[in-house]
Amino acid sequence: MYAIAVDVGGTFADLVLRDQQGHTFTAKVPSNYKDPLEMIIHGLSALAQELGFSVRELLSCTDKFIHGTTVGINALLQGQGAKTALITTAGFRDALELRRSQLSEPWDLRAVLPPVLVPRYLRLGLRERLDYRGVPLKALDKTQIPEIADFLRQEQVESVAVCLLFSWRNPAHEREFKELLQALLPQVFISLSSELSTQMGEYERTSTTVINARLSPVLSDYLLNLDSQLRDLGLRVPLSLARNNGGLTDMFQAKRCAVSTLFSGPAGGVKGGWALAHELDLPELVVADMGGTSFDVSLIRQGKMEVTPQAEVAGYPVQLPMLDIHTVGAGGGSIAWLDQGGMLRVGPHSAGAQPGPACYGLGGEEPTITDAALVLGLLDCSNFLGGRMNLDGKRALQAIETKIARPLGVSVPEAANAIYQVALSLMIDAVYLMTIKKGYDPRLFSLAAVGGALPLFATALAEGIGIRRVVIPAQAPVFCAQGLHYAPFQIEVSRGIYELLGEQPDFKCREAISELEEQADQELSRLGVASDRRCYLWSADLKYPDQHHEITLEFPCNVSDIRLWQRIGEAFHAVHQRRYGYSQPEKSLVLVNLRLLACEKENSFRTVAGQDTVGEAASSEICSVYRPGGLQEIRSYRWQDLKPGMGVEGPALIKRNFTTVFLEDNWRANLDQAGNLLLNLRKEGFNADGDGRSY
Structure with a gap:
């Protein structure tokens, strides 16, 4: 059996085939923006010819097919993508255009900013509100949703990005809105910020969600066509897609989260x-x-x-x-x-x-x-x-x-x-x-x-x-x-905490750790990773209360260790001293995010x-x-x-x-x-x- 990896670049597409003995065979073919699928088939033909097979014989003997794609990044750079609308909490629809005050060229006030990805007329405010803890202040106004659906249908919108205020604390309103809108517009792709990022940062979350909404339909069409053609040629296994973090996912997840494949x-x-x-x-x-x-x-x-x-x-x-x-x-x-x-x-x-x-x-x-x-x-x-x-x-x-x-x-x-x-x-x-x-x-x-x-x-x-x-x-x-x-195969999940860190693990951290591990295990099970082939790496983003940027520290997750968070605090002060030349051990720390990286165990070398x-x-x-x-x-x-x-x-x-x-x-x-x-x-x-x- 063979494993095939395909990397499509801007000038060439590279293919590497490995057999069970570790022998490799390679092909390099010129890229073709007009028909990227054709060059992949061309490269497979070159590999098959070197092995003395037909393409059908090669693919029928392939038990893993990995693809690194530039479809998403090319569409973003070229200003392409699905026609997208943005749904925000009423009064916050311009966060996408206000951006941050920091400029790439701080002394050039005439520096050209990248275009706003969603024009203002397609940015709609939804009547609802959560406070900074995620507690509902105003329930979702369900009477507004049919009006929104009619407008989106009239404008022939293909994709919708939803980023409501403080949904990283409580995703209930986003999920409820998606369920109601999807029933009215079943053909429209809907991307929720709470499904992509559970971290604070309104502009950053909105930008991420909008990019995902614009690119996911484009990548989905490409992957469906590629999968169909490869299956017609004899491929019997599902495609695996490379992600930004160096891991793999399957086609189901890649179609929903194109921003993770840039x-x-x-x-x-x-x-x-x-x-x-x-x-x-x-x-x-x-x-x-x-x-x-x-x-x-x-x-x-x-x-x-x-x-x-x-x-x-x-x-x-x-x-x-x-x-x-x-x-x-x-x-x-x-x-x-x-x-x-x-x-x-x-x-x-x-x-x-x-x-x-x-x-x-x-x-x-x-x-x-x-x-x-x-x-x-x-x-x-x-x-x-x-x-x-x-x-x-x-x-x-x-x-x-x-x-x-x-x-x-x-x-x-x-x-x-x-x-x-x-x-x-x-x-x-x-x-x-x-x-x-x-x-x-x-x-x-x-x-x-x-x-x-x-x-x-x-x-x-x-x-x-x-x-x-x-x-x-x-x-x-x-x-x-x-x-x-x-x-x-790899999954990374996180949870925004933003609480002062005590010396003993509190209930919120214990609960977050348990939920993150359960979420990661469910995804790895779906990807077919056996429980004895899984490994877990925990990390935390911490900072002093008056700081803007965090330091990320890895830690062994043992919630029964009553000194766990004290040890993490001591490690933070030491890293801060080494990195910045000072530390403030007398201060409490803010635990900003908890992160879990769960993946297949690596091969030995x-x-x-x-x-x-x-x-x-x-x-x-x-x-x-x-x-x-x-x-x-x-x-x-x-x-x-x-x-x-x-x-x-x-x-x-x-x-x-x-x-x-x-x-x-x-x-x-x-x-x-x-x-x-x-x-x-x-x-x-x-x-x-x-x-x-x-x-």
Whole structure:
């Protein structure tokens, strides 16, 4: 039997198949926004052909099918989605437009804000009211609901977001409204804020609910079509969908909660980085993924993935836990351009897969990072995508000369090198933001360079940020799809408490813990996770009474421990002291939220020792690349010719299907027993402890 993971990106769709013995087979096909289902079938055909099967034979032998999708995020970025209305407590319908006072550019009062997702005429106030404790002050006015239904029907509204005041404390009014409205409008999708987030924050909850209402019908149609086509082709198992938090869910839940799949593709890359960190015993790891449209950075710290309780997507807050991923528009298809002042810029706009970079010969005329790499000699014209696509060097030269070189008064190779360096600086800034700006020393980290494009920049990026060890995994070109194989079924539930924390657990906390565990167990049972395969991770958001931001602490849930909450308080003061340089142990603490992460138990990992010796040299060829100062002849190796123990000294190129590694001066590459390429900086320097040893 086989397990298949599919990650659909902005430029390519990646597929990774694993058999029961752990062998992997991969496929990479160009993306097609007009018909994303067609490219998945195309990729499955490529896998089936490699195995000597038909697509029907392959799918009939598949017992797990995992999908990381960009349908939701693409619809949000492009302003698409179902026509949506918003129902709020009367008098609060403008919370969505008032937003927060904080601006992304605090000194620019003319900064453009993202469009309001629901126009004012579709934002309706409902006569009802709960107080801050969730106690009803005014019952739901049921006579208003037929009027609302008639208006929504007249406006041909497809989806409704419901976010009533203090429903995170008491969801009764939201549930009652949904039941009554659904009876009148059975074809309209209804999203309740209380089903998505039980945390305070009116604007954030409203934004999250509206995004979910806009995107869920779109994702639902896509998944139903995909499931139908795959079943017609022989698939017998239900689809599994990747979520923002690195776990999996089923199609039933994904159709109702599209907002939880916005980063399902990049989440696979973080999960893959987590697995790689365990396999290679690298507890501190920067996972950097450069695909066709973006450059994504995440961290593995102390062997754990970094999770943020909420994030901002395309300028809109999303109040759901998700992996902490920072993204910049620096992918292989990112376009190089000159601003009004004549300054060279790269991204964030991308040529995508169609028309793609100029060198694709599909009608693209804008110079991209891929065109620059081709002009510099870092890419092989005849071996792109494993030899299935020939690149047109003349078109790349022409695009760079017309758009960049001639206006700047430089040669084409100099312009291509400038594009390379600007793109590199964007990546260094992104890693800087995720490490140094957060107080982490990058010299203590290794770098996992993944995605089809990043190995061209890996050693320069590492050296630019102070990292001395780089890992390019065996499946680096399809790493997000590979990582999806490690994702477990996972459910995260939370409860807003917002009460002073006493030294002993009170009844409210005990009750919340019991209800959250029951809720998580019901969902895991529905997903088919056996009780002996479940694990639970509890955490709490706490703060001092006069603070705005919380600190999240993990804790072992043992409600019979009378000192549990005292221990949690002591841990909070210690973390606060370490993080901010002071603590106030004399103050009581506010317990803001309780959280439970329940999931399948993870698989154990076999630690792979990295080879760091130089054995017999691999065969190589001589090729010319442009470097500052002119053309330089360097050696070019084929990845498949390398064996553990063989060392490659930089400068050099290491080529394989779907990617190319550019090894800078003073770097050495070795292949480990698992097929990962390990790169180490050799020049003299200071390590993290400053003892002057060489690397």
